[in-house]
Amino acid sequence: MPHFQPLLATFLLAHTLVIADKMSTMKLTYFDFGGRAEYTRLACVIGGIDFENHLISFEQFGQMKASGELPHGQVPILEIDGVKYPQSNSQLRYVGKLAGLYPEDxxxxxxxxxxxxxxxxxxxxxxxxxxxxxxxxxxxxxxxxxxxxxxxxxxxxxxxxxxxxxxxxxxxxxxxxxxxxxxxxxxxxxxxxxxxxxxxxxxxxxxxxxxxxxxxxxxxxxxxxxxxxxxxxxxxxxxxxxxx
Ligand SMILES: N[C@@H](CCC(=O)N[C@@H](CS)C(=O)NCC(=O)O)C(=O)O
The missing domain is CATH 1.20.1050.10 (Glutathione S-transferase Yfyf (Class Pi); Chain A, domain 2)
Structure with a gap:
């Protein structure tokens, strides 16, 4: 049924674009040690979730805090599609849901x-x-x-x-x-x-x-x-x- 092929190709392309559009970028900002970022990092790693492990120095943290860009003035910050989300346990729960590490029941x-x-x-x-x-x-x-x-x-x-x-x-x-x-x-x-x-x-x-x-x-x-x-x-x- 060759005349279906263009239709199928159009459908697949549209589907791929929808999926691509839904793909989020994730960036986790914290210091270069485990601390309160470690559990979310590991949830990403186990779930195969792509994320940017953005490591900052104490000096950079001071500047970020002073600029007011950190919700609650703290790290870790999980940035999803450019929006910053604070609180490590909430971050863990969110990533845990994506990674299949948090029960639905x-x-x-x-x-x-x-x-x-x-x-x-x-x-x-x-x-x-x-x-x-x-x-x-x-x-x-x-x-x-x-x-x-x-x-x-x-x-x-x-x-x-x-x-x-x-x-x-x-x-x-x-x-x-x-x-x-x-x-x-x-x-x-x-x-x-x-x-x-x-x-x-x-x-x-x-x-x-x-x-x-x-x-x-x-x-x-x-x-x-x-x-x-x-x-x-x-x-x-x-x-x-x-x-x-
Ligand atoms: N409840 C917060 C606590 C975050 C927190 O205490 N972060 C520390 C680093 S581990 C921090 O940013 N401290 C600097 C400050 O509060 O000025 C969470 O779980 O994310």
Whole structure:
């Protein structure tokens, strides 16, 4: 039926243009470390979602903040088709939906959200030892004061939260937070757990996680997702080439 071919070609071209028109550009702006961008980066990576990993210096952040271009004056910022969206957990949820890492079932989504919000319970005491001013706290007078605050964090404030996380993971029984596969709940918790494990929080020994094998194991489970593994290999190569 050769006379259908031009019609078919026209239809396919129009269809392709509609699809192209719907394709969004995504840019995630944050510093050159994990922090509050890491979970959304990993959601993009796992979901095969193309995004620009826009890395800025503290100096650039200061300029952007002063110019008023950052909603809430904070990063990360997720820019979709040129529109800036703040709040890392909202960004994670949005990308999670695109990536198939957020359940469609409302009750399952509630379980995932509870983990995401629970991670904020850990972010608060950790944040209070990093961004003192934001919590109305004076800067540490000296290194001894910082050490005492971090030790209180490691040995008093974090253990009850980690115990709760461990129990939730044991109750679910799959190694993942909800269900039997990775969701944004795992990516959200991966970030603070990996921060502790990497030893970058001075005076918070990574060994505090030894008492919580399921929580510690979650970091390995996320890292062993092939797309995540490949992403970290590429990141290591990028950092090595930029420092040489
Ligand atoms: N609730 C916000 C918190 C964002 C936030 O605290 N960002 C920090 C960097 S991790 C920041 O921009 N701090 C600088 C400031 O507040 O001036 C989110 O989850 O995105």
């Amino acid at each position: 409302p009750l399952e989504a509630l379980r995932v959200d509870a983990y995401v919000d629970f991670a904020e319970d850990m972010a608060v005491p950790v944040g209070a030892t990093i961004s003192r001013k934001r919590f109305g706290l004076p800067d540490f007078a000296d290194e001894d004061e910082k050490k005492a605050a971090r030790e209180q964090l490691a040995f008093e404030l974090l253990p009850p939260l980690l115990q709760q996380l461990e129990k939730k993971l044991a109750d679910n029984g799959t190694g993942w937070c909800v269900g039997d596969s990775c969701t944004i709940a795992d990516l959200r918790w991966y970030q603070p757990l990996n921060t502790v494990l990497s030893g970058t929080l001075d005076y918070v020994p990574p060994s505090i996680l030894d008492a919580y094998p399921l929580a510690k194991g979650l970091v390995d489970k996320v890292k062993s997702i092939p797309a995540v593994h490949a992403w970290y290999e590429a990141e290591a190569a990028r950092k090595a080439s930029s420092s040489s």
